[in-house]
Amino acid sequence: MPGSxxxxxxxxxxxxIVFFLYAGDKRAAQKNTERIREDHLxxxxxxxxxxxxxxxxxxxxxxxxxxxxxxxxxxxxHIGLLVWLAIWYAK
Numbered sequence: 881m882p883g884s885x886x887x888x889x890x891x892x893x894x895x896x897i898v899f900f901l902y903a904g905d906k907r908a909a910q911k912n913t914e915r916i917r918e919d920h921l922x923x924x925x926x927x928x929x930x931x932x933x934x935x936x937x938x939x940x941x942x943x944x945x946x947x948x949x950x951x952x953x954x955x956x957x958h959i960g961l962l963v964w965l966a967i968w969y970a971k
Contacts, residue, residue, distance in 0.1 A: 905941065925954050
C-alpha cells in the first residue's frame with residue numbers, strides 16, 4: 881500500500897522542516913538578525929510538534945517562554961491522533 885510509506889514519510893519531512901525553522905530562529909537570535917515571529921513558530925508546531933520539541937531541547941531555544949509549553953502538549957495530542965489513526969486503519 882503506497883500510502884503506508886508516503887504519509888509517514890511526509891509527516892517526518894514536515895517535522896524536519898519545523899526542526900530547521902526553530903534552528904534557524906535560534907541562529908538568527910544569536911546573530912541578532914531578523915527572526916521568525918513566535919506565533920508563526922507556534923503555528924508550525926501544530927504541523928510538526930516533534931521537530932519543534934527536539935529543536936527546543938537540542939538548541940535550548942524558547943524553553944523559558946510560557947506559551948511554548950504548548951509544544952509538548954501538541955506533541956502528546958499528535959501521539960493520540962497517530963494512535964487513533966493506526967487503530968482506525970488496522971480495522
